[in-house]
Amino acid sequence: MRPARMTRGRVGEGVPGSQDCPSIGTVGLMREGLTLEEAQKLILEATPTLGAETISASDAAGRVLVDPIVSMRRHPPADCSAMDGYAVRCEDLLGTSAERPRKLPVVFEVPAGGHAARALEAGETARIFTGAPLPPGADAVVKQEDTDMGVERVEMRVEPALREHVRDGGEDFEIGDRLIEPGTILGASHLGVLASVGRTVVSVHQRPQVAILSGGDELVEPDRPADQGQIVSSNSYTLAAQCREIGALPIYLGIAEDRPEAIEKRLRAGLGADALVSSAGVSVGDHDHVREVLEKVGCQLRFWGVLMKPGYPLAFGIIEPTGQLVFGLPGNPVSTAVTFEQFVRPALRKMMGHRALHRPVIQAQLGDSIRKRAGRLHFVRVSLEKTSSGIVATPAGNQSSGVLTSMIRGQGLAVIPLEVESLEAGAEVDVQILDLAFFDREERGF
Amino acid sequence: MRPARMTRGRVGEGVPGSQDCPSIGTVGLMREGLTLEEAQKLILEATPTLGAETISASDAAGRVLVDPIVSMRRHPPADCSAMDGYAVRCEDLLGTSAERPRKLPVVFEVPAGGHAARALEAGETARIFTGAPLPPGADAVVKQEDTDMGVERVEMRVEPALREHVRDGGEDFEIGDRLIEPGTILGASHLGVLASVGRTVVSVHQRPQVAILSGGDELVEPDRPADQGQIVSSNSYTLAAQCREIGALPIYLGIAEDRPEAIEKRLRAGLGADALVSSAGVSVGDHDHVREVLEKVGCQLRFWGVLMKPGYPLAFGIIEPTGQLVFGLPGNPVSTAVTFEQFVRPALRKMMGHRALHRPVIQAQLGDSIRKRAGRLHFVRVSLEKTSSGIVATPAGNQSSGVLTSMIRGQGLAVIPLEVESLEAGAEVDVQILDLAFFDREERGF
Numbered sequence: 105m106r107p108a109r110m111t112r113g114r115v116g117e118g119v120p121g122s123q124d125c126p127s128i129g130t131v132g133l134m135r136e137g138l139t140l141e142e143a144q145k146l147i148l149e150a151t152p153t154l155g156a157e158t159i160s161a162s163d164a165a166g167r168v169l170v171d172p173i174v175s176m177r178r179h180p181p182a183d184c185s186a187m188d189g190y191a192v193r194c195e196d197l198l199g200t201s202a203e204r205p206r207k208l209p210v211v212f213e214v215p216a217g218g219h220a221a222r223a224l225e226a227g228e229t230a231r232i233f234t235g236a237p238l239p240p241g242a243d244a245v246v247k248q249e250d251t252d253m254g255v256e257r258v259e260m261r262v263e264p265a266l267r268e269h270v271r272d273g274g275e276d277f278e279i280g281d282r283l284i285e286p287g288t289i290l291g292a293s294h295l296g297v298l299a300s301v302g303r304t305v306v307s308v309h310q311r312p313q314v315a316i317l318s319g320g321d322e323l324v325e326p327d328r329p330a331d332q333g334q335i336v337s338s339n340s341y342t343l344a345a346q347c348r349e350i351g352a353l354p355i356y357l358g359i360a361e362d363r364p365e366a367i368e369k370r371l372r373a374g375l376g377a378d379a380l381v382s383s384a385g386v387s388v389g390d391h392d393h394v395r396e397v398l399e400k401v402g403c404q405l406r407f408w409g410v411l412m413k414p415g416y417p418l419a420f421g422i423i424e425p426t427g428q429l430v431f432g433l434p435g436n437p438v439s440t441a442v443t444f445e446q447f448v449r450p451a452l453r454k455m456m457g458h459r460a461l462h463r464p465v466i467q468a469q470l471g472d473s474i475r476k477r478a479g480r481l482h483f484v485r486v487s488l489e490k491t492s493s494g495i496v497a498t499p500a501g502n503q504s505s506g507v508l509t510s511m512i513r514g515q516g517l518a519v520i521p522l523e524v525e526s527l528e529a530g531a532e533v534d535v536q537i538l539d540l541a542f543f544d545r546e547e548r549g550f
Numbered sequence: 551m552r553p554a555r556m557t558r559g560r561v562g563e564g565v566p567g568s569q570d571c572p573s574i575g576t577v578g579l580m581r582e583g584l585t586l587e588e589a590q591k592l593i594l595e596a597t598p599t600l601g602a603e604t605i606s607a608s609d610a611a612g613r614v615l616v617d618p619i620v621s622m623r624r625h626p627p628a629d630c631s632a633m634d635g636y637a638v639r640c641e642d643l644l645g646t647s648a649e650r651p652r653k654l655p656v657v658f659e660v661p662a663g664g665h666a667a668r669a670l671e672a673g674e675t676a677r678i679f680t681g682a683p684l685p686p687g688a689d690a691v692v693k694q695e696d697t698d699m700g701v702e703r704v705e706m707r708v709e710p711a712l713r714e715h716v717r718d719g720g721e722d723f724e725i726g727d728r729l730i731e732p733g734t735i736l737g738a739s740h741l742g743v744l745a746s747v748g749r750t751v752v753s754v755h756q757r758p759q760v761a762i763l764s765g766g767d768e769l770v771e772p773d774r775p776a777d778q779g780q781i782v783s784s785n786s787y788t789l790a791a792q793c794r795e796i797g798a799l800p801i802y803l804g805i806a807e808d809r810p811e812a813i814e815k816r817l818r819a820g821l822g823a824d825a826l827v828s829s830a831g832v833s834v835g836d837h838d839h840v841r842e843v844l845e846k847v848g849c850q851l852r853f854w855g856v857l858m859k860p861g862y863p864l865a866f867g868i869i870e871p872t873g874q875l876v877f878g879l880p881g882n883p884v885s886t887a888v889t890f891e892q893f894v895r896p897a898l899r900k901m902m903g904h905r906a907l908h909r910p911v912i913q914a915q916l917g918d919s920i921r922k923r924a925g926r927l928h929f930v931r932v933s934l935e936k937t938s939s940g941i942v943a944t945p946a947g948n949q950s951s952g953v954l955t956s957m958i959r960g961q962g963l964a965v966i967p968l969e970v971e972s973l974e975a976g977a978e979v980d981v982q983i984l985d986l987a988f989f990d991r992e993e994r995g996f
Contacts, residue, residue: 141994144994161772162787162790162791165791165795177782179781179954180781181776181778181779181781182778182779186952216767216768216779217766217767217768217769217780218767218768219778235768235781236768271952276952276953276954276955277954277955283955283958284958289985291791291795291984292788292789292791292792292795292887293788293957293958294958295787295788295790295791296784296785296787296788296791296883296887296954296957297784297954297957297958298772298787299772299782299783299784299786299787299788300772300781300782300784300883300954301772301782302773304772320663321662321663321664322661322662322664322681322682323663326744326745326746326748326749326750327748327750330623332627332628332665332683333627333628333662333663333664333665333682333683334627335625335681335746336623336745336746336747336748337745338742338745338746339742341608341741341742341744342738342741342745344608344741345608345611345737345738345741346738348611349611349737349738437742437746441738441742458990459992460987460990460991460992461990461991461992462990462991462992462994462995463990463991464989464990464991464995465991465994465995506632506722507721507722508625508722508723508742509722509729509743511739511743512729512730512737512740519996534995534996536995536996537989538737539735539737540986540989541735541906543910543983543986543989544904544906544907544908544909544910545906545907545909545910545911546905546906546907546908547908548587548590548908548911549908549910549911549980549982550911550967550980550982
């Protein structure tokens, strides 16, 4: 018979100072039972922003710029026409109007992409198209609607203002102009601007690699038959998808058998990553081994336990000397997903160079009353409904952190502060939005 | 000398009924000068939802489910322990308390992933771990904190309630339960649930292929030297990124030279796609050829011209008999990007099975006054600032639709309705959010 062992996960949902035990090494600076704010601060202080990599501009959407984009081109490349019409010298058309039209000879044409054959002399005009460079000597464009659109000779019916319908060379940008600042998250329009200045590769912050470790003899992969008592490992798949959602690169190390050698073999495959995320499945017993192996590879635990529910039994450490972050997440599916959101996601976003590390938060009215014990911040999954008096957040079904399917209910997490013991229906709450589709609209909205 | 030709783009920013000319075929049901609402309605009515494809679950994030997910497994697979502790028969512990503890022999152990060696007899207990199946005969679990954690014999200090700390087999889901409904946008949590029911492949709506055609002798690719009068083609790169942003698959057909044979060759390479998007660059003159070629391949124009700015000279048609959608977008960079947002993006999202086709819209106060002529809906790029009295939307710099870099200013488009002629600073406006990062937070927000 195996001896009773310290556990994490279910039991770990207990109180600080209980018999809960961290899954990773306990030497050094370890603190216990932190508030969410304290835990997030410690994690983010230990999180580096990753260095640069140079990638194809067409792959750069969503990435954060490292070097400023400085224009290598001038746009427009020269003074050019903003209209289809006729290049003129204003002095030739003083006093011209529809009632007092004036005919000028059309001496050449400047097509788009072409250039003027020669300078425009006094009393001459040239056919010109949008974007085509203004001939030397010309100082305005008469748009074709203000003419008879003649081919050999054209009747002008307006007196143009100086530089009317002319775009200045370099109006948009000059060579050397700084167009996009470091720290910018590149969107579709930025990629258009990159193309326009001739930039096809671009320097952005690297994407973190995240090694995901799963462990426990009761776990099987989703494509394998489950023997009696076995369940499918799902946390790693949720975690990998949460990583991909923000552009991080998951490395799934697989399910480690509950033996130190097996755990060490898998874990060592993840030591080159920027972060290691261990999720316990719903098993117990593997944690002492994981901790033993982590200590062996140099992990120093920084804290254990966060005053929140779900998610108390969270451990955070750092592997020295590499600085790899280690997150020991609680094993219940909902606890795993929620603690990833609150702690791992902001750290990974910091690594990628983001400044806005946190999810959107909206204010809503509670659709139902809530009772809890003081001493922990609660995250309550809520479904959100837009009503005439605002957004109503209603707790979504079974809130048990062990119920797999409860993860997919509701679009956000209502935040019930640490010290609060009850909230009545109608009370205002902050709701962290997990599903950005919440903001999308079935109706146009304007 | 080339004859004067009808144009699109700059001149096309004129008024309905002007000499603007659509770039694509004009036979059949063509209407002209529609409102944005009418144009969107016509487009969406002509837009099909694409059929299903079966893909790896790990690639399915953001995709829209076609077939419901029906569980092939039961979870938990059997009645199991919700705690680390001892499986008991309640009748053996009637009246037990810390003051009146009772010792029971520990006759076997049920590890996680294992199963009971035999049934529990009267007066016996078994060591049990979280998630492990309850032995036959047992009807509750005493958690280890309520015992002395004995190995051979254990002292019980509570009287358990019937089925206390027991999770029912199938509590989460039974075989045959319908867990995820068609039409669901799959997120990280859904992928976890898919794994947990053993689904590794999943049926989702296909992603549309979008052929992107660019044309004009004055355009060069971003990596080529630009001769005098030439400019870099950037619209196609913006459009490709706008497609990728929502999961559509751009096929860039390149820059067609301004000859019918050259245009036809490139365009035919895009006829297998679900949509064809033609952007004119800032050139003129190529449009008659594009239109001629489109007529040749069976394109029927449905409408031309939308009462909006930027973006009036928009054409929409359908290639028969394939039903391929054809969007002739105005060539100015801002017009191209804005018309993609209003017309192409919702259509592509409908193809992918989405119900919420439209961008988020928020209410804001204008930071500056706006004057316009009635008769067109205006989209004004605005930067958004959160203030104590709400969100302030301030027009962001030069609004010229020809200024490439103006695309990257501001996070949204303020919508100034068709009939409005002026709005004062402080007036409430709808703002369409183009940059979802607007919702992200630098501070946690709760």
